Amino acid sequence: MSARLAEMTTLEATRAAEDGTIVVLPVGAFEQHGAALPMATDQIRAEALADAVAEALPGRVIIGPGVPVGVSPHHQAFAGTVSLRPALFAAVVREYVESLAAHGWRRFLVITGHGGNNSTLGTIAQDLLRDRPDIEFAWAPVTALAKDAVAEMELSAISGHSGEAETSQMLHVAPDLVRHDLLAPGTTTPDELDPFARLARSVSHPAVAVAYDRLSPTGVLGDPRRASAEHGRAIYAEATDRLVAFIKEWLDT
Amino acid sequence: MSARLAEMTTLEATRAAEDGTIVVLPVGAFEQHGAALPMATDQIRAEALADAVAEALPGRVIIGPGVPVGVSPHHQAFAGTVSLRPALFAAVVREYVESLAAHGWRRFLVITGHGGNNSTLGTIAQDLLRDRPDIEFAWAPVTALAKDAVAEMELSAISGHSGEAETSQMLHVAPDLVRHDLLAPGTTTPDELDPFARLARSVSHPAVAVAYDRLSPTGVLGDPRRASAEHGRAIYAEATDRLVAFIKEWLDT
Amino acid sequence: MSARLAEMTTLEATRAAEDGTIVVLPVGAFEQHGAALPMATDQIRAEALADAVAEALPGRVIIGPGVPVGVSPHHQAFAGTVSLRPALFAAVVREYVESLAAHGWRRFLVITGHGGNNSTLGTIAQDLLRDRPDIEFAWAPVTALAKDAVAEMELSAISGHSGEAETSQMLHVAPDLVRHDLLAPGTTTPDELDPFARLARSVSHPAVAVAYDRLSPTGVLGDPRRASAEHGRAIYAEATDRLVAFIKEWLDT
Amino acid sequence: MSARLAEMTTLEATRAAEDGTIVVLPVGAFEQHGAALPMATDQIRAEALADAVAEALPGRVIIGPGVPVGVSPHHQAFAGTVSLRPALFAAVVREYVESLAAHGWRRFLVITGHGGNNSTLGTIAQDLLRDRPDIEFAWAPVTALAKDAVAEMELSAISGHSGEAETSQMLHVAPDLVRHDLLAPGTTTPDELDPFARLARSVSHPAVAVAYDRLSPTGVLGDPRRASAEHGRAIYAEATDRLVAFIKEWLDT
Amino acid sequence: MSARLAEMTTLEATRAAEDGTIVVLPVGAFEQHGAALPMATDQIRAEALADAVAEALPGRVIIGPGVPVGVSPHHQAFAGTVSLRPALFAAVVREYVESLAAHGWRRFLVITGHGGNNSTLGTIAQDLLRDRPDIEFAWAPVTALAKDAVAEMELSAISGHSGEAETSQMLHVAPDLVRHDLLAPGTTTPDELDPFARLARSVSHPAVAVAYDRLSPTGVLGDPRRASAEHGRAIYAEATDRLVAFIKEWLDT
Amino acid sequence: MSARLAEMTTLEATRAAEDGTIVVLPVGAFEQHGAALPMATDQIRAEALADAVAEALPGRVIIGPGVPVGVSPHHQAFAGTVSLRPALFAAVVREYVESLAAHGWRRFLVITGHGGNNSTLGTIAQDLLRDRPDIEFAWAPVTALAKDAVAEMELSAISGHSGEAETSQMLHVAPDLVRHDLLAPGTTTPDELDPFARLARSVSHPAVAVAYDRLSPTGVLGDPRRASAEHGRAIYAEATDRLVAFIKEWLDT
Known part of the structure; x- marks a missing residue:
C-alpha cells in the first residue's frame, strides 16, 4: 500500500492513525529556477525525499498533503x-496539522524543498507550542540534510538557488524536467552581485533580504553545468539516512 | 511542451503570459471517499479535466498550481x-491569482473537483470584482459540466459523493486507485437518512449544511457498483467539450 | 406579541428561547435596483417573507436582527x-448566531432577499459545521422559493435583477416605494449584453462574475412593466408555504 | 422625497451625492433594556434623531444604512x-463609509443610540484619519447631546441604562413598544451595586468595564417610572438643535 | 526589590503572582510633542506615575511591560x-494580559500617558468582558486623574497636547529631556484653528477626529512657557493619590 | 544629542531623516532567565548594543522605538x-517601519536580544520585499555577532539560554540586575534533557520546537557561574565592530 495519504481510503487512514505513524508533509515552492529547471523544482525535491523516507520506514510514516506553493x-x-x-503559508500548514490531529496523529515532520519557507515554519512551530502542546512538530530543508555530500561537490564561490547542488538533485529525481541544453552559469562570484546584494552574502553579518533579480539576472546562483545525477543521488542518500535516523529516534521517545 | 506551469521554466512562463493564455487552476479536496476511493479523488478528477482541456487547446491555456486541499x-x-x-481556501486561490496577474495573466478558470468549494469560489469572484476589475475569473465543478452524460446513467434515488458518477470518473482517470473489491452501496434511499439530513436533500427547500456522517455511515451516497469507466469517459468527453467551447468563446471576447 | 426579537423585552426573549423557537434572520442588500426600486428592496422583501412565516407559525419562530447591507x-x-x-458579512451573521446560541437557540434560518449573499451563506454554514456542530443552520433566497409562481409569469429572455419577478414582489409588499412612472425595460435579450457578460449568462457554463454595468446600463434585467402586485402575492404565497412546510418538518426532527 | 438612502433609487442617490450632502449613519444596539423596553431601543432612538435632523435640514443630509447590532x-x-x-462593528461602519465615499460622499456623522459603541467609533475615526484623510468623520451618542434637558429631570442617584432619560425618549418616539405596566425601578443607589461595580461608578476614577448583571439584577439603572414622553420630547428637541447647528457649521467650512 | 516585573526573576514573579498583586501596565505613545518635548513624553509620564503608585503600595502592585508606541x-x-x-495596539495589550493571566494575575490597570489610546483601551475592556470574565481590567489617562491640580493652573483658552499641563509633568519627571529654550506657545485661541478643527473643539458637539497639523503648525496646543516643575509635582501627587485610593478599594473587593 | 529617537523632538527627527540615517530597532523578550537574570534581559542586551553602535557612528544611525516583548x-x-x-510581533515591527518610512527613512536594522524572534524577523523581511521594495531591512541576534569571543569561553556541553555567554553580557551591561548569589548551573549535559528535547539539540537534524521546561527545570542551559563581565565586554566589542563595519558598508552602497 502507498504511504501517501492522498492515495489511501478513509479505512486505511483510520488504521494508519491508530498505528502511531509520523506524518511527513512535503512542502515546496512554485518559483523560477532559471532557464533549465521548472517552477515545481522545490516541491518535486521535497516529495522525492518524502517518498524515500517512507520507503525506508514502511508502516512508520505516512505522507500527508503537500503545499505546492511556498513563500x-x-x-x-x-x-x-x-x-x-x-502568514498564509503558515495558516495552510497549521490547518493540515489540526485536521490530521483531529484523527489522532500527533507527530509531524515538514520536509521543505524551499529554504524560503524556513522562517515561516519556525513561526508555525512557535504557535503550535503555545496552542497545541500535545503536538510534536519538526521541519527540515532538503539540502541542509546532506552537508557532507554537498561538501564533496566543487561549488562556485557563489552557489545556491538552481546551482550545482539543486540541479544535481533534479538530475537524480526528475531528469526529464531538466533542460540540459539550457544549463548555464548564473552568478558565480561575489563581484557579480550588486553592492547591497553582496552585503547579504557576507559571512557573520546581519541577515538581509534581497530580491533575486539583484543577485542574478538569470535567477541562478552557481554553475549548474557542474551538476550530475550522481551528486544528486549522494545528496538524497545522505538526507534520507539522516531523516530515517531522526525518525527512528523520535519513535523511540 | 507541457501545458503545466509547474513544469515550465521562467522563460517559458514569460512567453506563455505574453501569448494571452488563460490560466486553469485545478482545485480539489483531501477528504474521505468511502471504502473504495482515495482522499485525493477530487484533485485527481480536476487535474484530469484540466489536462484534457489543455490538450484540446494547445497554446491557449496553461495549467497553474493546484490546491490539493479544499473546504x-x-x-x-x-x-x-x-x-x-x-476564508483560508479563498486566500490561497487569491494569492495564486494575484501572483500570476503580476506576470501578465488576466483570465483565470478554476476547475473544482469538489462541490464543497463552490461557495468559497463564489466569494473569491466577488472580492476580485471589487479589488481587481481588470481580472476575469470563472469557475466550474467537474460533474456539473456533464449533465447529459450523468443523466444517461442509472442513478440511485440518493446519489452523489463517491457514488455512481464520481466512481465512474475515477475508473476512467485513475483506475489503479480504486479498490474495486470494496465498492459497496452507501445510502441510496431517502429513508436511510436521518430526519435532519433528509431535510437537506428535499427539493426546492432551503439549503442546509449537514455532516456526512448523518447522511451515510460509510461516507457514500449512491451505489458505486453501477459505475463504469465508460460512463466516466462520457462524463469527461462532455465536460471537456463544454469547457473548450466556453474558453474559445472567452478568447474571442 | 410581535415575533420580532427587536421588539421583545429580555423577559420575553427568555421565554422564546425556552420554547425552542427557530430564529429567522432576514438579510438583504443595500444596492441599486434601477430607476424605480429603492436601495433596500432586498431587505424589505426578506423581512416581508419573515413576517409572513412568523404569522403562519405563531410561537414557533422568532425574527432575529436583520443585516441591511449585503455582498x-x-x-x-x-x-x-x-x-x-x-468575509465581513459572514462574520456579522456568525456573531448573530453565536450571540443567540448563548441564550439557548440552536436553529437558525436565514432568508436572503439578495442572491449575492448565497455564496457567503454557504461558507458560514461550513464554518458552523466545523465549530458549532450543535447548531443547525439553513438558508434560502426569497425568489427561489417560488419557482412555480415565477414560472407562470411571462418573463423576458433575460430577466432577473429589478425585473418582472422582483418588481412584482415590491408591488405586493411595498408599493409606495415603487416609482411606477419610472418602470422601464432594462436588458431583455442576450444580444444587448456585452460579449463577456453574455458568457456569464450561458446555460451549463462555468460561473462567471460580472459587474452589473456590463449587463445593463440602467442596472435592470428584464421588463418590470410586466410586473404586478398579483404576481407578487402569488410569489409570497408560494414562498411562505414552502418555508412553513420546511420549518414544520424541521421542528419535528 | 425621503431623506433615507434606503428608500432612494440609484438616480436619486446620484443627485444626493452631487449635492454634497452629509451622510448620517444611525447605529444602535440589540440588547436587553429591562422588563419594559425592547431590544431595538437604541437603534430606534438613533433613527428617530436621524429623522428629526433630516427633516430640519431638507436636502442637506441623507440617512445612510443603519447598524442594528452594536457592541x-x-x-x-x-x-x-x-x-x-x-473590531467587527468597526469594520461594518468602515465598509459603509468606503462604499459611500466611492460614490462621492466625504462627510459622515454617526448617531449612536448606544454608548457602548463610543470607543469603537473613536477607533474608526483614528483609522480613517490614517487611511482616508479626504474623509471627515464625526460621531455622537444621542443622550449626550441633550445635557440640559436631562439635567432638568429628577434622576436617581444611579441612573442610566433603561432609566429615566432613556425611557422618556422611548415614550416620545416609540410609546407602543414600552410595556408601561412593567416599568419598575432597577438599581437606584450605589449601595445596591456589588463592590467592584461600585468602583466602576466612582467619579474621577479609572474606567472599569463591568457586566450589567453586576450592576443590576433586572438590567435597569434608575427609576423609569419617573420617565415621561414630555421629557423625551425635550431631549429630542435639544439633541436635534445641537446636531442641526453642528451640521450647518460643518457645511460652511 | 523593584516593583518592575522587567527587573524581576521568574522566582520573584512566581511569588508576586501568588501574592495577588495588581498589574500596572504603563502605555504611552511615540509621537511629536512640539519643539521642546521628546517623542517618548507620554511613555515617560505613564511610567513615572506607575513608579509612584508602586512606591506607595509596596508589595501590592507590580509594573508589567510597557507599550512604548501608541495610537x-x-x-x-x-x-x-x-x-x-x-486593532494592533489592542492585540498587544491583550497578549500582555493573557500571558500574565496564565501565571495567575487577574487584575490589570493600564495607565496611559496618551489620550489617543483611550478608545482602544475601551474596546480591549469590552473584548475581555466577553472572553475573560474572570479578569478585571481598568484604565486611566494620567492627566485626567489630576483635575484639581490642572484646574489650579492658568491655562490658555486652547490648551492640551504639549501645553501647560503636559510640559509641567515633564519638567517634574524628566527635566533633562525638555528643551527649555525652545518652549514656545502653539495654538492658544480658537480663532487660530482652521474651521473644521474649530468644530472639533466645540463643547457638547459630536466628536470629530482631526489631524494635529490642522490644529497647530508646531504641534503644540497651549503655552508651555507657563509650565513649571511645581505644577508637575502637584499633578503627580494628585494622580498618585487617586490611583492609590482606587487600588486600595479594589484590593478590598 | 542622544541618538535615541525617543528622546528627540520632532524638529530633530526631521533633520535625522534628511541626513539619511539608518534606523536601529532594538527588540527583545520579556521572559524567564532563570533564578539570577531578569525578565528584560534580552531587551537590555539589545539596547546596550544599539547604544554602542550609535556611539561608534555618530550622526549615521538613530535608535528607533524598541519592542520590549518578543516571541x-x-x-x-x-x-x-x-x-x-x-504574527503580532511581526505586525508591530512592520508598523514601526511603515511609520518611519513615511518620514523618509528607508534603511532599518533590527537588533534582537532574543533568538526566538529570528523566524518572525525573517517573515517580516519577506513581506517587506513584496510590499515595500523601496525599503532595505536587515536583522541580527546579539550573540551571533560575536562568534569569536564566545568561542574563547569555556562553555558547557549544553549551553545557551541564561548560560555562560548571556550571563557574561549582563554582567557587563547591567551587573546590578544580576542576582550573583543565585547563579547556578542549569542543564549542562545532553543526558539531563528528556529524550524529545535531546532530539532538538542534535546536530544536522531537523529543527524541533520544545518548551524550555523540557530542557531544564530551572530554565537555564549551561553554567552561568563561569560567566564574567570581561567575557561580556569582549562579546560586545566584537558585536559592535561587526555591526559598525556592516553599517559603514551599507551606507556606501
Whole structure:
C-alpha cells in the first residue's frame, strides 16, 4: 500500500492513525529556477525525499498533503513565480496539522524543498507550542540534510538557488524536467552581485533580504553545468539516512 | 511542451503570459471517499479535466498550481480528511491569482473537483470584482459540466459523493486507485437518512449544511457498483467539450 | 406579541428561547435596483417573507436582527450601493448566531432577499459545521422559493435583477416605494449584453462574475412593466408555504 | 422625497451625492433594556434623531444604512442580547463609509443610540484619519447631546441604562413598544451595586468595564417610572438643535 | 526589590503572582510633542506615575511591560511619530494580559500617558468582558486623574497636547529631556484653528477626529512657557493619590 | 544629542531623516532567565548594543522605538514570561517601519536580544520585499555577532539560554540586575534533557520546537557561574565592530 495519504481510503487512514505513524508533509515552492529547471523544482525535491523516507520506514510514516506553493517574494520578478505570504503559508500548514490531529496523529515532520519557507515554519512551530502542546512538530530543508555530500561537490564561490547542488538533485529525481541544453552559469562570484546584494552574502553579518533579480539576472546562483545525477543521488542518500535516523529516534521517545 | 506551469521554466512562463493564455487552476479536496476511493479523488478528477482541456487547446491555456486541499468540514468525522476553512481556501486561490496577474495573466478558470468549494469560489469572484476589475475569473465543478452524460446513467434515488458518477470518473482517470473489491452501496434511499439530513436533500427547500456522517455511515451516497469507466469517459468527453467551447468563446471576447 | 426579537423585552426573549423557537434572520442588500426600486428592496422583501412565516407559525419562530447591507460588489458602479465583503458579512451573521446560541437557540434560518449573499451563506454554514456542530443552520433566497409562481409569469429572455419577478414582489409588499412612472425595460435579450457578460449568462457554463454595468446600463434585467402586485402575492404565497412546510418538518426532527 | 438612502433609487442617490450632502449613519444596539423596553431601543432612538435632523435640514443630509447590532458584551448575560465585537462593528461602519465615499460622499456623522459603541467609533475615526484623510468623520451618542434637558429631570442617584432619560425618549418616539405596566425601578443607589461595580461608578476614577448583571439584577439603572414622553420630547428637541447647528457649521467650512 | 516585573526573576514573579498583586501596565505613545518635548513624553509620564503608585503600595502592585508606541495617526504628519493601528495596539495589550493571566494575575490597570489610546483601551475592556470574565481590567489617562491640580493652573483658552499641563509633568519627571529654550506657545485661541478643527473643539458637539497639523503648525496646543516643575509635582501627587485610593478599594473587593 | 529617537523632538527627527540615517530597532523578550537574570534581559542586551553602535557612528544611525516583548511561547511555563504571537510581533515591527518610512527613512536594522524572534524577523523581511521594495531591512541576534569571543569561553556541553555567554553580557551591561548569589548551573549535559528535547539539540537534524521546561527545570542551559563581565565586554566589542563595519558598508552602497 502507498504511504501517501492522498492515495489511501478513509479505512486505511483510520488504521494508519491508530498505528502511531509520523506524518511527513512535503512542502515546496512554485518559483523560477532559471532557464533549465521548472517552477515545481522545490516541491518535486521535497516529495522525492518524502517518498524515500517512507520507503525506508514502511508502516512508520505516512505522507500527508503537500503545499505546492511556498513563500517566494524574492523571486516574484521572474515570470511564473507564485507566492504565498508567510502568514498564509503558515495558516495552510497549521490547518493540515489540526485536521490530521483531529484523527489522532500527533507527530509531524515538514520536509521543505524551499529554504524560503524556513522562517515561516519556525513561526508555525512557535504557535503550535503555545496552542497545541500535545503536538510534536519538526521541519527540515532538503539540502541542509546532506552537508557532507554537498561538501564533496566543487561549488562556485557563489552557489545556491538552481546551482550545482539543486540541479544535481533534479538530475537524480526528475531528469526529464531538466533542460540540459539550457544549463548555464548564473552568478558565480561575489563581484557579480550588486553592492547591497553582496552585503547579504557576507559571512557573520546581519541577515538581509534581497530580491533575486539583484543577485542574478538569470535567477541562478552557481554553475549548474557542474551538476550530475550522481551528486544528486549522494545528496538524497545522505538526507534520507539522516531523516530515517531522526525518525527512528523520535519513535523511540 | 507541457501545458503545466509547474513544469515550465521562467522563460517559458514569460512567453506563455505574453501569448494571452488563460490560466486553469485545478482545485480539489483531501477528504474521505468511502471504502473504495482515495482522499485525493477530487484533485485527481480536476487535474484530469484540466489536462484534457489543455490538450484540446494547445497554446491557449496553461495549467497553474493546484490546491490539493479544499473546504471539507462536512467530512471531518472520517479519518484522513484534511480541510481548509473557506476564508483560508479563498486566500490561497487569491494569492495564486494575484501572483500570476503580476506576470501578465488576466483570465483565470478554476476547475473544482469538489462541490464543497463552490461557495468559497463564489466569494473569491466577488472580492476580485471589487479589488481587481481588470481580472476575469470563472469557475466550474467537474460533474456539473456533464449533465447529459450523468443523466444517461442509472442513478440511485440518493446519489452523489463517491457514488455512481464520481466512481465512474475515477475508473476512467485513475483506475489503479480504486479498490474495486470494496465498492459497496452507501445510502441510496431517502429513508436511510436521518430526519435532519433528509431535510437537506428535499427539493426546492432551503439549503442546509449537514455532516456526512448523518447522511451515510460509510461516507457514500449512491451505489458505486453501477459505475463504469465508460460512463466516466462520457462524463469527461462532455465536460471537456463544454469547457473548450466556453474558453474559445472567452478568447474571442 | 410581535415575533420580532427587536421588539421583545429580555423577559420575553427568555421565554422564546425556552420554547425552542427557530430564529429567522432576514438579510438583504443595500444596492441599486434601477430607476424605480429603492436601495433596500432586498431587505424589505426578506423581512416581508419573515413576517409572513412568523404569522403562519405563531410561537414557533422568532425574527432575529436583520443585516441591511449585503455582498454587492457587482453593483458598486451604481450610486447608493453599499456593500460588505463576503468575509465581513459572514462574520456579522456568525456573531448573530453565536450571540443567540448563548441564550439557548440552536436553529437558525436565514432568508436572503439578495442572491449575492448565497455564496457567503454557504461558507458560514461550513464554518458552523466545523465549530458549532450543535447548531443547525439553513438558508434560502426569497425568489427561489417560488419557482412555480415565477414560472407562470411571462418573463423576458433575460430577466432577473429589478425585473418582472422582483418588481412584482415590491408591488405586493411595498408599493409606495415603487416609482411606477419610472418602470422601464432594462436588458431583455442576450444580444444587448456585452460579449463577456453574455458568457456569464450561458446555460451549463462555468460561473462567471460580472459587474452589473456590463449587463445593463440602467442596472435592470428584464421588463418590470410586466410586473404586478398579483404576481407578487402569488410569489409570497408560494414562498411562505414552502418555508412553513420546511420549518414544520424541521421542528419535528 | 425621503431623506433615507434606503428608500432612494440609484438616480436619486446620484443627485444626493452631487449635492454634497452629509451622510448620517444611525447605529444602535440589540440588547436587553429591562422588563419594559425592547431590544431595538437604541437603534430606534438613533433613527428617530436621524429623522428629526433630516427633516430640519431638507436636502442637506441623507440617512445612510443603519447598524442594528452594536457592541454589547456587558449585556450578554440577559436573553435576547446580540453583540458584535468592537473590531467587527468597526469594520461594518468602515465598509459603509468606503462604499459611500466611492460614490462621492466625504462627510459622515454617526448617531449612536448606544454608548457602548463610543470607543469603537473613536477607533474608526483614528483609522480613517490614517487611511482616508479626504474623509471627515464625526460621531455622537444621542443622550449626550441633550445635557440640559436631562439635567432638568429628577434622576436617581444611579441612573442610566433603561432609566429615566432613556425611557422618556422611548415614550416620545416609540410609546407602543414600552410595556408601561412593567416599568419598575432597577438599581437606584450605589449601595445596591456589588463592590467592584461600585468602583466602576466612582467619579474621577479609572474606567472599569463591568457586566450589567453586576450592576443590576433586572438590567435597569434608575427609576423609569419617573420617565415621561414630555421629557423625551425635550431631549429630542435639544439633541436635534445641537446636531442641526453642528451640521450647518460643518457645511460652511 | 523593584516593583518592575522587567527587573524581576521568574522566582520573584512566581511569588508576586501568588501574592495577588495588581498589574500596572504603563502605555504611552511615540509621537511629536512640539519643539521642546521628546517623542517618548507620554511613555515617560505613564511610567513615572506607575513608579509612584508602586512606591506607595509596596508589595501590592507590580509594573508589567510597557507599550512604548501608541495610537497616534493624528500626529503622523510630524516627523518621528510612530503609530500602531487601534486593532494592533489592542492585540498587544491583550497578549500582555493573557500571558500574565496564565501565571495567575487577574487584575490589570493600564495607565496611559496618551489620550489617543483611550478608545482602544475601551474596546480591549469590552473584548475581555466577553472572553475573560474572570479578569478585571481598568484604565486611566494620567492627566485626567489630576483635575484639581490642572484646574489650579492658568491655562490658555486652547490648551492640551504639549501645553501647560503636559510640559509641567515633564519638567517634574524628566527635566533633562525638555528643551527649555525652545518652549514656545502653539495654538492658544480658537480663532487660530482652521474651521473644521474649530468644530472639533466645540463643547457638547459630536466628536470629530482631526489631524494635529490642522490644529497647530508646531504641534503644540497651549503655552508651555507657563509650565513649571511645581505644577508637575502637584499633578503627580494628585494622580498618585487617586490611583492609590482606587487600588486600595479594589484590593478590598 | 542622544541618538535615541525617543528622546528627540520632532524638529530633530526631521533633520535625522534628511541626513539619511539608518534606523536601529532594538527588540527583545520579556521572559524567564532563570533564578539570577531578569525578565528584560534580552531587551537590555539589545539596547546596550544599539547604544554602542550609535556611539561608534555618530550622526549615521538613530535608535528607533524598541519592542520590549518578543516571541517566547517556549518559556511560557515559567512565571513572568509575556509573549507575543509571531504574527503580532511581526505586525508591530512592520508598523514601526511603515511609520518611519513615511518620514523618509528607508534603511532599518533590527537588533534582537532574543533568538526566538529570528523566524518572525525573517517573515517580516519577506513581506517587506513584496510590499515595500523601496525599503532595505536587515536583522541580527546579539550573540551571533560575536562568534569569536564566545568561542574563547569555556562553555558547557549544553549551553545557551541564561548560560555562560548571556550571563557574561549582563554582567557587563547591567551587573546590578544580576542576582550573583543565585547563579547556578542549569542543564549542562545532553543526558539531563528528556529524550524529545535531546532530539532538538542534535546536530544536522531537523529543527524541533520544545518548551524550555523540557530542557531544564530551572530554565537555564549551561553554567552561568563561569560567566564574567570581561567575557561580556569582549562579546560586545566584537558585536559592535561587526555591526559598525556592516553599517559603514551599507551606507556606501
